[in-house]
Amino acid sequence: MINKYILAFDQGTTSSRAILFDSKARVVGVAQKEFKQIYPKAGWVEHDPLEIWNTQVTVAKEILKKTNTKPEQIAAIGITNQRETTVVWDKNTGKPICNAIVWQCRRTADICSELNRKGFQKYIKENTGLIIDAYFSATKVKWILDNIEGAREKANRGELLFGTIDTWLIWNLTKGKLHITDYSNASRTMMYNIKKLQWDENILEELDIPYAMLPKVRQSSEVYGVTDRDIFDGVEIPIAGIAGDQQAALFGQACFEVGTAKNTYGTGCFLLMNTGENIVKTDNGLLTTIAWGINGKVEYALEGSIFMAGAIVQWLRDELQLIEDVKESEHLATKVEDNNGVYLVPAFVGLGAPYWDMYARGTIMGLTRGANKAHIVRAALEAIAYQTRDVLDTMQQDAKTELKFLKVDGGAVSNNFLMQFQSDILNVPVYRPKVTETTALGAAYLSGLAVGYWNNKKDIVNNWSIDRVFRPNIDEEVKQKLYKGWKRAVNRAMNWETERD
């Protein structure tokens, strides 16, 4: 019998990846392609949807070739994606009517301020679990309909479709047969009612978004359909799992028990805690989100979304050119004894949880003549850990629970300095698993469960194993002083831009 594998598509903010997993959840191979980040104006971020599709399908084909795998050896495809990023395309031509508006894009801040002024905060929080912010898809769709020529008329005639990246990929994989998303992605749009489990008519009406544009919401693990024959050498591969990347990582980290949590360190940082079938009320800057829908049951999570994490290190590399490679950041940070009073507040696209300040901007504070580039690099890494502490403190308070350990994953967890400092500043052990591709793994599990490749969650728990544990090892007084400095620095960064700007 030929070996069967699961193919995961991990469509992230900076790259498209295809990862092949075997039944022990081992990575058989990875193919990855970066794509263009488009910054048309300060605070705006776009992607070309066609480039996203092309890079994703190219890496999928590449990984099959690289590992000598035939399409018929793929038991199922699981899809995970950068969330909230909004694509609107013409149903008849299949062509996007403009670039995708990326989750980080701030162009709809004023639409959000208007919703705030009209007093929609409570309704949005109670029904979508979210905080009104340019981060989520709803105002991005409104912006497209209001600003792209002819869009509103076409939408009213039922000719336009909206989708997050999962929806866009599946539409293309099935040549327009499926226009679907899953609960976890729908819950990030700010127009999905997470209590009633349906698109929210009141929000759609307020933003003037036609219902006909919206995808059908499905479970995160079920066979939705098959890939078009033209894509993988005449073979139809089942598409059987969908989840937003952060929820997929929660699944891949086997955080199935209520109160277990993971933090993913990629472009941003996303800390999610499983709250089971309960919607935990939070008024302190966290989000309530759908973790996944599986076997007819929907489970929820609390989320702290941090917009800039690993991306700060890329900025040090690409814009300041302080380092040549992101890996160098660890060496530089450990070359100095401490941050020398330097704080970097990475509010480049505003601040997410728990501050939610669309008008905050990046700052470097506490510079003196003694500050050198190693201090700035260290401050950048420390900022990732401080932001995580801000979120975790709030989460423990809201969920009325104390975390015993934090599971971590994502590109930046290879940085040992960052992981140790994270444990120090949280005062919680940090568990780094052997497979840190947990986002892709989560999508693989969701699809594998749907086709019987894996039997149940127990298989997943058994596959999870630790690479290294980082334990708190810092003087209490030093820790407190450091964190206090961070809080002061954040204060200075907040509200830098104003609505008028």
Ligand SMILES: Nc1ncnc2c1ncn2[C@@H]1O[C@H](COP(=O)(O)OP(=O)(O)O)[C@@H](O)[C@H]1O
């Ligand atoms: N050794 C490292 N130290 C610090 N940051 C790192 C390191 N390796 C990778 N990163 C950061 O991790 C991010 C990439 O992680 P990844 O999980 O691939 O992100 P995404 O899915 O958001 O594209 C980049 O922002 C990069 O700067």
Ligand SMILES: O=P(O)(O)OC[C@H](O)CO
């Ligand atoms: O592409 P990532 O991994 O940074 O994830 C982006 C998030 O899904 C945004 O909500």
